Amino acid sequence: MDTAAIEEMFQGLGPVTIKRMFGGKGIYHLGRIIAIELRDEMLLKADEKSAPEFADAGASQWSYEGKKGNPVKMPYWSIPENAYDDPDEMAKWVRLAYEAALRAE
Template identity: 40%
Template sequence: MPTSAVYLDFIKEQFSDFGPVTVRRMFGGAGVFSDGLMFALIADETLYLKADSVSQSDFEAFNLPPFTYTAKGEKKIVMAYWRAPETCLDDRDEMTLWARKAFAAALRARKPAKIHKSLRKP
């Protein structure tokens, strides 16, 4: 089920204290970006935040599940996005705290820019 425009607007509003975000529709859901980095995922009217080995335990402490999908009808894929705590949807301060964790995970996961061949040292 595609995510509604109303829900996307609501999520953008909840992130307003964190800073400006861009929401881009993709694959029936949407990605949430800040400074060009995707740090949140919206699927089926559910918000998921980026996590890594540093922050995953914060999500596990609340028994929050990771985002999963089934590829090619059988294989279950687990992604590095975890369901946001329900408190984030009601409390902008809480959303800002979790958004900062998710953005930090996105920064850590960012791959270094490739250097063009012409700029490499011989």
């Protein structure tokens, strides 16, 4: 995803900074990481409070296979499909990601 597309995706939140990381990109708002792009998929930050909302909307949590073959769950979730066609809905999800980033301090 190019910079302009990422900026458009997060316009409901405000300006973002994009940094290369781990073979993907980290997306920051006001100095806090709120999302990562990995293998052309945007994943939003969530926590114990917001993760149930992501799950209820059909999003999936990012995980990878650990050293012993067990899944390691990370605090990033896919974006619910209906948000891609609705800027107001996308704004809701990116705000939730920022709120999770604030609580992570």
